[in-house]
Amino acid sequence: MARYFIRLSYCGTAYNGWQSQPHVGTTTVQGTVESVLSTLLQEQVNIVGCGRTDTGVHAKNYFAHVDIIKPLDGTNLVYRANKLLPEDIAIHEIIAVSDMAHARFDAISRSYEYHLHTAKSPFEPFSYYYYYDKPNLERLNEAAQLLLEYVDFTTFCKLHSDVNTMYCKLTESQWIQEGDTYIYTVTSDRFLRGMIRLIVGMCLQVSRGKLTLEAVKHAMDHQNRLTQDWSVPAIGLVLCDIRYKMDTLVLPNP
Numbered sequence: 001m002a003r004y005f006i007r008l009s010y011c012g013t014a015y016n017g018w019q020s021q022p023h024v025g026t027t028t029v030q031g032t033v034e035s036v037l038s039t040l041l042q043e044q045v046n047i048v049g050c051g052r053t054d055t056g057v058h059a060k061n062y063f064a065h066v067d068i069i070k071p072l073d074g075t076n077l078v079y080r081a082n083k084l085l086p087e088d089i090a091i092h093e094i095i096a097v098s099d100m101a102h103a104r105f106d107a108i109s110r111s112y113e114y115h116l117h118t119a120k121s122p123f124e125p126f127s128y129y130y131y132y133d134k135p136n137l138e139r140l141n142e143a144a145q146l147l148l149e150y151v152d153f154t155t156f157c158k159l160h161s162d163v164n165t166m167y168c169k170l171t172e173s174q175w176i177q178e179g180d181t182y183i184y185t186v187t188s189d190r191f192l193r194g195m196i197r198l199i200v201g202m203c204l205q206v207s208r209g210k211l212t213l214e215a216v217k218h219a220m221d222h223q224n225r226l227t228q229d230w231s232v233p234a235i236g237l238v239l240c241d242i243r244y245k246m247d248t249l250v251l252p253n254p
Contacts, residue, residue: 004074005097006047006064008033011088011126013235018053018062029053029089033064036084040077043069050103050242051110054194056234058126063242065103101244109171111187111241114200114232119180127181128236135182135207140175143206144184146213147173147199154223155216156202158194158231166192166223175203187241194231201230 010029012018020031030049037045050063074094081091115127118134147153147170154166172187184200205211211228219226 001067001069001099002071003065003067003097003099003101004072004094005101005103006033006066006091007093007095008062008064008089008091009060010058010062010090012053012056012058013126014086014088015055017055017057018049018051018059029059030064032086032089033081033091036081037066037077039084040080041068041070041072048103050107051191051239053237053239054234057237057239059239061241062239063103063107063244065097065101106244107242108245109187109189109241109243110191110239111172111185111243112191112196113238113240114184114186114196115236115238116182116200116232117180118182121180124181126235128233130182130204132204132208135175135204137175137177137182139207140182140184140203142213143203143216144173144175144186144199146216150220152220152223153192153195155219155225156195156198157192158198163192168192168195173199185240196237197231197234198229200232200236202226204232205230 012029014027015029016026018029020028030047034045034047045066047064047066053059077094078091116130117124117127118130120129151167151169153168157166168188168190170186170188172185175182175184184203186196202211202216205228206213211226216226
């Protein structure tokens with residue numbers, strides 16, 4: 001038995017998130033990839049992802065691990081798998097790693113981007129078209145930078161989330177503008193369910209004057225939900241980078 005890391009990307013529009021679901025007729029990215037690999041390897045394949053992405057969320061650089069009984073040629077398997085996978089999922093590489101390497105628990109940081117546009121474009125169908133006034137970039141960043149002062153993100157967690165702690169260590173939270181495109185980038189050791197979409201909504205509400213920074217501070221200081229909270233559409237959210245403790249991934253010397 002050997003362990004391999006799978007690096008892949010996907011457009012999440014057609015899927016009910018990453019994680020396999022017990023409901024009949026539910027299509028997920030994990031289930032789709034497992035089905036293809038099981039067919040090619042002629043054994044039941046169960047993969048473990050680096051984290052969950054919700055329905056409609058995309059990933060540019062996603063990692064999963066899998067344990068395979070038979071030795072395999074990763075390059076050949078990538079080629080064969082991509083011929084069977086739908087066009088909205090692509091495997092980029094399959095690499096042998098240490099038996100102890102874990103795609104989820106060994107990740108030390110995760111980065112997401114949220115893309116929105118102020119001008120409708122047929123060439124950006126999988127990003128969010130923002131149809132209000134153009135955001136104020138300075139106000140967006142004031143709201144984004146405020147979050148770096150906190151570790152408890154109860155304010156930005158969907159209700160009924162099954163987690164033991166609301167603590168997240170953000171190391172990056174900023175907006176940039178590229179023409180008609182606004183991109184929010186956030187990096188943390190972990191994220192809560194629905195957290196980023198609520199953060200983006202908060203930033204936009206601050207930009208629009210619907211919410212004050214003082215109200216955001218008060219909510220976070222007291223771990224309350226915002227009175228003007230807004231979960232923006234999933235279509236603009238992309239998992240773009242995962243960082244690992246490299247010593248756990250390296251194969252031991254023979």
